[in-house]
Amino acid sequence: MFVSIVLDLGNEDSEKTVQSLLFRYGFKQVQRNTFESTSIVDKYLSRLKLDIDRATDFYDTVRFYQYPVEETLVITTLAEKRWRRLIVKEK
Numbered sequence: 087m088f089v090s091i092v093l094d095l096g097n098e099d100s101e102k103t104v105q106s107l108l109f110r111y112g113f114k115q116v117q118r119n120t121f122e123s124t125s126i127v128d129k130y131l132s133r134l135k136l137d138i139d140r141a142t143d144f145y146d147t148v149r150f151y152q153y154p155v156e157e158t159l160v161i162t163t164l165a166e167k168r169w170r171r172l173i174v175k176e177k
Contacts, residue, residue: 088153089126093119096145103141104148107134139164
């Protein structure tokens, strides 16, 4: 599964903590605040989301782009400490 993560974090402490988590989970930085992995499995991705939720605060935003998930693109967003999921299907 391909996963791309885009960070919009409110302070440097959150940024350092989340970046450290992403490197531990095997993500590579491709641009500033953009990370990618082609080898993460669902089990570790769920654990990563929990770790990121603990490391962020109300003002931070994190977006996960996952493909393929049942032949669709899934965009998961953490904003204002709430998770939202958008599933993009082909018509």
